[in-house]
Amino acid sequence: MLGHLARRLGLQQIRAGLNQPLSESDTRLQSSLHTIRTISMMPLWPFSSQPRDFSQPNSTWSPEMCKVYDHYNALCDTDTENGEKKRGPWRKLPSYNRSIKYATGGIHLSKMIKAKARLFTRNFKEQGATFEYVVFVNKEEKRCVCVFQAGHLLEGAPGHVHGGAIATMIDTVTGTLAGFLSGPIMTANLNIDYRSPMPLGSVVLIHSALDQIERKKQYITCKVTSADESKLYTEATALFVSISVDHLFGSRN
Amino acid sequence: MLGHLARRLGLQQIRAGLNQPLSESDTRLQSSLHTIRTISMMPLWPFSSQPRDFSQPNSTWSPEMCKVYDHYNALCDTDTENGEKKRGPWRKLPSYNRSIKYATGGIHLSKMIKAKARLFTRNFKEQGATFEYVVFVNKEEKRCVCVFQAGHLLEGAPGHVHGGAIATMIDTVTGTLAGFLSGPIMTANLNIDYRSPMPLGSVVLIHSALDQIERKKQYITCKVTSADESKLYTEATALFVSISVDHLFGSRN
Numbered sequence: 001m002l003g004h005l006a007r008r009l010g011l012q013q014i015r016a017g018l019n020q021p022l023s024e025s026d027t028r029l030q031s032s033l034h035t036i037r038t039i040s041m042m043p044l045w046p047f048s049s050q051p052r053d054f055s056q057p058n059s060t061w062s063p064e065m066c067k068v069y070d071h072y073n074a075l076c077d078t079d080t081e082n083g084e085k086k087r088g089p090w091r092k093l094p095s096y097n098r099s100i101k102y103a104t105g106g107i108h109l110s111k112m113i114k115a116k117a118r119l120f121t122r123n124f125k126e127q128g129a130t131f132e133y134v135v136f137v138n139k140e141e142k143r144c145v146c147v148f149q150a151g152h153l154l155e156g157a158p159g160h161v162h163g164g165a166i167a168t169m170i171d172t173v174t175g176t177l178a179g180f181l182s183g184p185i186m187t188a189n190l191n192i193d194y195r196s197p198m199p200l201g202s203v204v205l206i207h208s209a210l211d212q213i214e215r216k217k218q219y220i221t222c223k224v225t226s227a228d229e230s231k232l233y234t235e236a237t238a239l240f241v242s243i244s245v246d247h248l249f250g251s252r253n
Numbered sequence: 254m255l256g257h258l259a260r261r262l263g264l265q266q267i268r269a270g271l272n273q274p275l276s277e278s279d280t281r282l283q284s285s286l287h288t289i290r291t292i293s294m295m296p297l298w299p300f301s302s303q304p305r306d307f308s309q310p311n312s313t314w315s316p317e318m319c320k321v322y323d324h325y326n327a328l329c330d331t332d333t334e335n336g337e338k339k340r341g342p343w344r345k346l347p348s349y350n351r352s353i354k355y356a357t358g359g360i361h362l363s364k365m366i367k368a369k370a371r372l373f374t375r376n377f378k379e380q381g382a383t384f385e386y387v388v389f390v391n392k393e394e395k396r397c398v399c400v401f402q403a404g405h406l407l408e409g410a411p412g413h414v415h416g417g418a419i420a421t422m423i424d425t426v427t428g429t430l431a432g433f434l435s436g437p438i439m440t441a442n443l444n445i446d447y448r449s450p451m452p453l454g455s456v457v458l459i460h461s462a463l464d465q466i467e468r469k470k471q472y473i474t475c476k477v478t479s480a481d482e483s484k485l486y487t488e489a490t491a492l493f494v495s496i497s498v499d500h501l502f503g504s505r506n
Contacts, residue, residue, distance in 0.1 A: 098408070116405045117453055120415035123383070123406035130376070152369045153376035155351070156424075162373035163428070163440040164421025171409075171417040187416040191444045200370055 055095040055135065060128025061149060064203045064227050068147045072136040090136045090145075093176065097122035121172055129153045133169065135176050142181060143209035146173040147227075150202050161198040166224065166234055173206045174220040174238035181210060182218060182242050189239040195232050203227045216242040308348040308388065313381025317456045317480050318402045325389040325398060343389045343398075346429065350375035374425055382406045386422065386459075388429050395434060396462035399426040400480075403455050414451040419477065419487055426459045427473040427491035434463060435471055435495050442492040448485050456480045469495040 057069060075090040097118045124130040129151045137144040148169050156162030171187055178185045198204065204224050211219040217239060224234035310322060328343040350371045377383040382404040390397040401422050409415030424440055431438045451457065457477050464472040470492060477487035 098411075117408040117412065118406045120407045120409060120418050123408075124377075153371045154373045155370040155376075156373060157439065158351075159370065162421065162424070163443065164417065164424040165373050167420035167424065167443060167445075168415065168417025171415070171420065175416070186410060186450060187447050189444075189446050190416065190420060191442070192420075193442050194440050197439060 051096050053094040054097060054122045055093065055133065057134075058127045058132075060151075061132060062201075062203055065132065065147060065149045068203065068205065068227050069134060072145060072147070076136070089140065090138050093135045093137055093180070095122065095133075095135070121168060124153070131165070131169065133172075135173060137177065137180055139180075141209075142177075143207070144173065144177045144180070146176075146206040146208070148204050148206055150198065150200055150204070152200055155200060157197060159200055161200055161202065163192075163194055166194070166198065167192055169206055170222050170224070170234065170236045170238065173208045174222050174236070175240060177208045177210065178218045178220055178238075178240035182213075182240075184243050185218065185240040186243050187238065188217070188241045190236060191238075192234060192236040194234055196234075198224075198233045202233075204233060205229065211237070218242070304349050306347040307350060307375045308346065308386065310387075311380045311385075313402075313404075314385060315402060315454075315456055318385065318400060321400045321456065321458065321480050322387060325400070329389070342393065343391050346388045346390055346433070348375065348386075348388070374421060377406070384418070384422065386425075388426060390430065390433055392433070394462075395430075396460070397426065397430045397433070399429075399459040399461070401457050401459055403451065403453055403457070405453055408453060410450060412453055414453055414455065416445075416447055419447070419451065420445055422459055423475050423477070423487070423489045423491065426461045427475050427489070428493060430461045430463065431471045431473055431491075431493040435466075435493075437496050438471065438493040439496050440491065441470070441494045443489060444491075445487060445489040447487055449487075451477075451486045455486075457486060458482065464490070471495070 057066060061069070072090055073092060074088075076088045076092050078086050078088060080086050121131045121133070128149075130153050132149040132151060133146050135144055135146045146169065150161045150165065154161050154165040156165070167190060170192060171190055174190075175185065175187060203226075205227060207223045207225065209221050211221050213219070218241075220238040220240065222234075222236040222238060223232065224236075225232055310319060314322070325343055326345060327341075329341045329345050331339050331341060333339050374384045374386070381402075383406050385402040385404065386399050388397055388399045399422065403414045403418065407414050407418040409418070420443060423445060424443055427443075428438065428440060456479075458480060460476045460478065462474050464474050466472070471494075473491040473493065475487075475489040475491060476485065477489075478485055
């Protein structure tokens with residue numbers, strides 16, 4: 001039973017990662033193991049009452065992914081040695097496998113609607129196979145950055161990421177920013193230019209920024225680049241419209 | 254072992270469907286069971302040398318899905334009673350879980366690239382949970398229709414289909430048409446207007462048509478409607494560019 005749960009949690013993979021021989025000259029791998037060690041100290045879902053945060057690092061994250069994660073994580077709020085909080089410009093957003101479940105009254109609503117429903121980007125149990133990502137948001141600058149690693153089950157053209165998987169991440173990241181700034185929203189338009197095919201396994205940055213607001217409309221711009229920002233994969237604009245919950249469920253009648 | 258394979262194939266669900274009591278007045282259910290019976294007579298993957306065709310009906314397809322499938326299937330080539338072939342305007346396209354594997358030389362190529370890679374829309378073993386769809390193409394009219402049933406693991410807003418999952422199907426269907434008409438292509442642009450939120454479990458039609466061709470560029474239009482075509486969910490345009498295989502793998506260097 002515990003073994004089964006451990007497999008579900010990917011603990012075996014995490015522990016396997018901790019047991020890997022560590023070359024001192026490989027600072028990337030050190031960084032990767034540092035983040036894995038950090039999560040092994042945390043209370044583990046489902047043994048805690050906390051829902052699982054899918055944006056926590058795991059052993060399938062490549063050294064490149066961990067390096068970028070560490071970079072932005074260091075720019076978030078941190079606890080200093082004397083126990084004080086040091087403010088940072090960035091904030092890491094948690095990510096669950098259902099948007100409604102953890103909102104006010106969400107548990108009851110999610111039971112009413114579809115108990116088996118899961119967020120599209122977090123529906124897969126096998127870590128590393130599909131969407132591995134974490135979103136950092138900068139409220140003052142009204143922008144966010146997502147670090148995304150594309151798993152092997154996201155294939156479109158042979159060896160490359162499906163255009164729909166890239167569109168999914170663009171919708172997710174731009175929508176996260178719009179929702180963070182303005183509350184409940186729905187996607188009204190996505191306009192995506194695919195500049196260069198993205199190989200499976202790539203680690204990319206999805207930069208998203210608020211362009212303008214017109215009443216209930218929010219215009220967001222988006223760029224997908226390589227982790228070192230030297231290569232442009234995709235550019236997009238997104239339009240979101242603020243909605244009430246009534247609007248959403250009115251559509252079901 | 255056989256039981257395990259049967260579960261993988263969803264045979265238990267199919268057989269459960271065959272044993273359901275059938276009301277004679279319910280023509281929709283009759284239609285559904287007709288298609289399920291049809292596939293139970295076919296050679297079953299992995300016992301045959303044929304790859305599994307994911308666009309074959311299964312027991313998770315709703316009566317509404319089966320009804321539309323039967324409608325278009327009846328307009329495809331059929332064998333008449335005297336053994337002749339009767340030509341139909343539509344053709345049902347098969348759908349595998351890897352685009353490269355079954356192309357010329359594809360088996361070797363797929364081994365060279367990523368053996369574990371799977372097509373994004375066909376990466377899930379559990380039938381009915383994500384993308385259930387089948388594409389019918391009309392070569393003469395340069396258009397195609399996809400019947401798509403949105404599973405419970407495609408959630409975005411609570412109870413509704415993720416915008417990225419809709420974008421994925423639009424990319425898939427418009428790309429299938431472009432590829433069918435012109436050979437290897439890559440998505441260059443998707444411009445998607447989301448008109449109305451789509452409840453999870455919906456069966457929709459994705460209508461796609463060639464708008465124009467300019468040298469290597471193919472412009473495709475797309476509409477996503479309810480199965481009875483009374484409700485418009487999404488409108489889109491897509492631009493594809495013809496490529497050579499060299500182009501794709503040149504990007505990896």
